[in-house]
Amino acid sequence: MKDALRFLSFLPLGLVSALTLANCGPRASTYEDAREETAREAIAGDWLDGLALGIYLDCTREAGATLVQAHRGGPRPGHAENAISTFERSILDGAVFVEMDVARTADGHLVLMHDDTVDRTTTGSGPVSQVTLEEFGSLRLVDETGTVLDEAPPTFAEALAAIEGAAIAQVDLKDVTVAEAIAGLKAADATGRAVLITYSLEDAIAAHGEAPELMISAGLDDLSDLATLEQAGVDLSRIVAWLGLGHGEPEFDAALAARGIETSFGDFRAERQGTANYLEMADNGAEVISVDDVAAATRALRAAQTARGVYATCPQARG
Secondary structure (H helix, E strand, O other): OOOHHHHHHHOOHHHHHHHHHHOOOOOOOOHHHHHHHHHHHHHHOOOOOOOOHHHHHHHHHHHOOOEEEEHHHOOEOOEOOOOHHHHHHHHHHOOOEEEEEEEEOOOOOEEEOOOOEOOOOEOOOOEHHHOOHHHHHHOOEEOOOOOEOOOOOOEHHHHHHHHOOOOEEEEEEOOOOHHHHHHHHHHOOOHHHEEEEOOOHHHHHHHHHHOOOOEEEEEOOOHHHHHHHHHOOOOHHHEEEEEEEOOOOHHHHHHHHHOOOEEEEEOHHHHHHOOOOHHHHHHOOOOEEEEOOHHHHHHHHOHHHHHHHHHHOOHHHOO
16 A cells, blocks of 8 residues: 555655655645645646646656546535536645536536536526526536535636646536537637546547547446557547546556556545545556545645656656
């Protein structure tokens, strides 16, 4: 299991130095203060501007490091899912990826909403597909405790603009086509700072055809799925393999790593049960772990420092 010393022992000397330097600067009174300072600096400095995402993930894999993705943005009491303020909180914690669920309003605008209806997470009611953009903007978000927040649910464009330079968008589709999502990314000039989640090899192939520069999350069951993508002309350096829910698949992960493929998975059930072991999950090989409890995961994995450390030792990925 990766405690701090064991984790550092696996990393190249340059990355260890970078992780140390990432914690330098004005002296903080506690580790939590240092973590907050590092994360705030990351946001203020737009540290991911111009990032070559595929290369950065390659460097993450080669360093044996693990990054954190905030599932639905990382909601918690006081912070609703798919909310810009929640993205900002998760980024401060150390998440590099924030998941945003993209839906379509009655008048054809792309907005963030996980459910088919707005009932659970806003002050409104009814299907998203029957709400106009103006009506959508008048709603107020509701957190998981039922507290109404002074924040409207954002459009896709607003969310992409809010995290530019500070995090990578993990784009999940809710009643939106691959082509529509990619059009939204292109309109925001965001194809280079996003990962598009696909649910079939066909969609992954179509997405690559629409935007070859875009990173694509594709569910893979075995190496034959990788061969299918390759035979269809997909550049495998654009693929992040989603291994599903659970604590990972070390053997399959290793086989994919040998092909230069990064992996991702999540164990939301273990998190709900309070049994999630983020260090064990990282040991099982994922470059990106999708989590609900962003604060706990980023603390366990020292995520803010790790992300900056990988960046510091990966000059070819910098803009």
